Amino acid sequence: MKASLDPVQTLHEEPAEAEVVSHRLMLRAGLVRKLAGGVYSYLPMAVRVLRKVETIIRQEMNAAGAQEVLLPALQPSDLWEKTGRWQAYGPELFRLSDRHERAFALGPTHEEVITDLVSQLIRSYRQLPFLAYQIQTKFRDERRPRFGMLRGREFIMKDAYSFSASEEDARRIYARMQETYARIFLRLGLEHRMVEADSGLIGGNLSHEFMVMADSGEDTVMTCEKCSWASNVEKAPDAKVCPVCGFMLASRTAIEVGHVFYLGHKYSDPMGSTFLDSAGKEIPFFMGCYGIGVSRILAAAIEQSHDEKGIIWPVSMAPYRATVLSLGPGMGERREVLGLLETMETLWPGEIYFDDREIRPGMKFQDADLRGIPFQIILGERHVEKGDGEVKIRLTGERLVLPLKEIPALLSARVQGILSES
RNA sequence: CGGGGCGUGGCGCAGCCUGGUAGCGCACCUGCUUUGGGAGCAGGGAGUCGAAGGUUCAAAUCCUUUCGCCCCGACCA
Numbered sequence: 001m002k003a004s005l006d007p008v009q010t011l012h013e014e015p016a017e018a019e020v021v022s023h024r025l026m027l028r029a030g031l032v033r034k035l036a037g038g039v040y041s042y043l044p045m046a047v048r049v050l051r052k053v054e055t056i057i058r059q060e061m062n063a064a065g066a067q068e069v070l071l072p073a074l075q076p077s078d079l080w081e082k083t084g085r086w087q088a089y090g091p092e093l094f095r096l097s098d099r100h101e102r103a104f105a106l107g108p109t110h111e112e113v114i115t116d117l118v119s120q121l122i123r124s125y126r127q128l129p130f131l132a133y134q135i136q137t138k139f140r141d142e143r144r145p146r147f148g149m150l151r152g153r154e155f156i157m158k159d160a161y162s163f164s165a166s167e168e169d170a171r172r173i174y175a176r177m178q179e180t181y182a183r184i185f186l187r188l189g190l191e192h193r194m195v196e197a198d199s200g201l202i203g204g205n206l207s208h209e210f211m212v213m214a215d216s217g218e219d220t221v222m223t224c225e226k227c228s229w230a231s232n233v234e235k236a237p238d239a240k241v242c243p244v245c246g247f248m249l250a251s252r253t254a255i256e257v258g259h260v261f262y263l264g265h266k267y268s269d270p271m272g273s274t275f276l277d278s279a280g281k282e283i284p285f286f287m288g289c290y291g292i293g294v295s296r297i298l299a300a301a302i303e304q305s306h307d308e309k310g311i312i313w314p315v316s317m318a319p320y321r322a323t324v325l326s327l328g329p330g331m332g333e334r335r336e337v338l339g340l341l342e343t344m345e346t347l348w349p350g351e352i353y354f355d356d357r358e359i360r361p362g363m364k365f366q367d368a369d370l371r372g373i374p375f376q377i378i379l380g381e382r383h384v385e386k387g388d389g390e391v392k393i394r395l396t397g398e399r400l401v402l403p404l405k406e407i408p409a410l411l412s413a414r415v416q417g418i419l420s421e422s
Numbered sequence: 423c424g425g426g427g428c429g430u431g432g433c434g435c436a437g438c439c440u441g442g443u444a445g446c447g448c449a450c451c452u453g454c455u456u457u458g459g460g461a462g463c464a465g466g467g468a469g470u471c472g473a474a475g476g477u478u479c480a481a482a483u484c485c486u487u488u489c490g491c492c493c494c495g496a497c498c499a
Contacts, residue, residue, distance in 0.1 A: 012448065012460065013434045017471090017492060037491065091423095109499085138499075146493080157499055198497080209499095218498085231449080259499065293499035299488070328457055362459035369459095380458050390458095 001320070008043050010367050017375035020216050022302040023148025025311050029371050031298070038145025045371070046298065048319040050156065052298050056187050056316065066131040066160055071113045073137060077103035081110040083270050093140045106139035111267045113367035114161045118285065119273035124243065124328050125165040128275065128285075129173060133160035135294060148192035149299035150255065152288040155370050156295040162288040165277060167264065174206065174262050177290045181210050181258050184292070189314030189418075190257075190301060193230035195221050197259065199294075210258030210292075217253035225250050242383060255300040256293070258268040263287040302372075305395075311372030312395050315418045320410060322352040323373040325364045327380035332356035337379050340389065340404050344377070347408045369394065376413055 008030035018024040029044035080086035129372040138157045164170035185192040196209040197209040220233040224242035268284035305312045326332035389404045
């Protein structure tokens with residue numbers, strides 16, 4: 001991608017509407033624009049990040065035996081009445097009527113829809129277990145949308161639902177999802193903890209949250225400084241030491257990015273969603289559900305990884321792997337520069353953002369730092385003349401000057417190192 | 423929903439108290455110079471002052487209503 005063809009500009013001034021750092025940086029870096037309170041348009045760079053996050057989620061969900069579906073956002077009220085949530089969900093549920101005055105909701109979650117669907121598909125224990133997931137826009141009329149992407153009224157979520165023939169099997173899948181989630185957040189390069197949690201409105205009696213550690217998080221978790229134990233502060237209000245290893249606990253703020261629930265019969269029972277077990281007896285599905293806030297992950301990643309100059313994307317979700325900055329008039333057309341671009345494109349197809357604009361170098365440096373692409377390849381007169389180029393690592397600020405020909409190999413090795421750690 | 427704040431070119435703001443031709447910075451367009459950390463000079467385009475109603479010879483400014491946005495608090499991916 002060439003910057004000269006990119007219609008999205010960065011903002012040099014702080015947007016007045018944004019307070020939290022992720023929101024400010026997302027606006028300044030040209031990732032999103034607000035349409036209404038808690039409702040945002042995703043610009044091209046943000047979509048690239050979303051796709052990368054989604055790809056990792058899909059790979060891990062598929063590896064865990066889940067199958068992808070896509071359920072309707074528009075849901076008739078009668079399904080919700082069956083589970084009692086048409087009333088219980090309250091004003092957070094977006095409600096609307098069609099032209100025949102039939103009531104609908106915009107789905108904030110999909111337990112009702114998937115349960116209804118699966119009860120049509122599955123009649124025998126022989127067809128179980130079944131694990132389905134989707135990645136889709138959800139709607140919640142939040143009492144107070146805030147913090148930009150962190151709490152919107154419309155957001156992208158990966159939600160998964162499991163259907164089992166026994167509680168033991170359902171718990172097995174629950175445990176597998178816990179492992180899957182840990183892998184997903186590890187691959188995304190996010191420091192996180194799994195904590196025991198309350199299950200809230202979704203229901204059930206077993207639930208864990210996945211928290212990304214960040215100074216500006218909405219949640220507070222107690223974390224052991226020695227082992228991996230952590231708990232939601234509501235679950236461990238007076239604990240001073242770790243119940244596992246006895247070490248000191250610390251209170252840290254975090255952002256909830258994932259939540260897994262064991263549901264049991266909470267939805268299958270009221271919806272009459274049953275199968276025949278091996279004894280020929282009709283019993284309700286044993287269910288679980290598993291959510292990840294996909295759009296929230298973008299904001300959480302920025303909250304966790306930024307500095308005063310801008311975003312520092314983890315390599316796994318960066319919109320581009322590398323950005324090439326040509327400095328000075330005509331530099332963008334130099335043979336050496338075009339040659340390097342071609343090699344880089346071969347190495348990482350579609351992953352190079354070329355800042356070919358005829359603007360002052362300082363402007364390019366500022367924008368590159370703001371956008372947070374992991375590797376900057378800086379090509380200025382004094383180095384290119386000698387056949388060299390400079391590589392700047394956004395995370396560490398490290399700068400290396402080396403022959404242009406060696407740059408692809410260096411970057412390739414660096415990325416291998418980073419991605420193999422996870 | 424309770425409390426607080428703000429709506430003025432794309433963005434950030436001044437002007438409002440004390441009514442009288444709508445301004446500044448950034449961004450944008452043209453030209454010349456400049457080119458390794460947000461360039462300089464000259465010229466230029468762009469605003470129903472959130473909306474409605476009222477007061478007045480005259481309203482961005484005063485009054486009323488209303489909508490929107492942000493921040494702080496009250497069972498949230």
